[in-house]
Amino acid sequence: MPRRSPLVIGHRGAPGYRPEHSRSSYDLALEMGVDAVEPDVVFTADGVAVVRHENEISTTTDVAARPEFADRRTTKTIDGRDLTGWFTEDFTWNELATLRCRERLPQLRPRSASFDDTQPILRFSDLLDLVRRAGLDQGREIGVVLEIKHATYFGGIGYDVASLLAAELAAAGWDAGQLPLIVESFEQTALTQLRDRGIRARFVYLLEAAGRPFDLAARHGATSPTYAAQLTPVGLDRLAAEVDGISLDKKIVLAEKGGRVAGTSPVVAAAQERGLEVYTWTCRPENAFLARPFRRGRDKAAFGDWEAEWTAIADAALDGVFVDHPDLGVDFFRR
Structure with missing residues (x-):
């Protein structure tokens, strides 16, 4: 029987080639x-929703080189971890709009780093409009997979995260189910709260390979x-009644034993049997990100045997995969 193709999702755009979450990163992913x-x-x-991997922005913008913001550097506890740097919630949107995007992993991705300091930060509303226009221009439906970051933290300092996002989605016309929207988070509470605001989307719970x-x-x-307890039969039964899907660290999907990948974790089929969609993150070709059996040589930035790893992922018959190099992902998973 032919293997079905998963959704190919541009993870933060096309960060294998451009600084993540920059305009050109998304433009490239959509073109691909x-x-x-x-x-x-x-x-x-x-209270403006902005597109950043984290609220701490010292590694993804030029903020550390901006003397006018030097006094904003501070230390905070985010999700139980002490972090020192500059945080989005300490800036107005007008201030953040003066910053420029930078490559987060310049040693691994120097080509992407060559675009540093050329593009401003995007608001979430900017990204929604960009995707809608691309869909019209290309004559096809293109979706948005919104990841809500640090919802409990932001709630603890006075933000009504669900209401803020619901308002932005409604203003952009992405709230009523007419455009393909997936909402994901490592915190199920955030998914429930946004669903309770009447947002029509598929709600997907992100799960790490370790921790809680x-x-x-x-x-x-x-x-x-x-997280592991939630992937037991009892945990999956509960999730199937509360969310539309789960998105797994690929370490969970790839059953690695004795230095080799021995197939797919049974949790994928178990979840799908319960009606859950299953996604995995993140498919990347560099040695630094591949499972050990697929690395080739010692250069972390070099491409390893990514096709072999991705074949194992494709054989899991997932509903969606997140990729950093959209051209490779589109070609491989639709082959």
């Missing part, structure tokens, strides 16, 4: 034919369930 793009969203001091979700840890401490 992805089914959807994935923006991470955090907030400014005046911060919303539950903040509420229940060390007794809160781990």
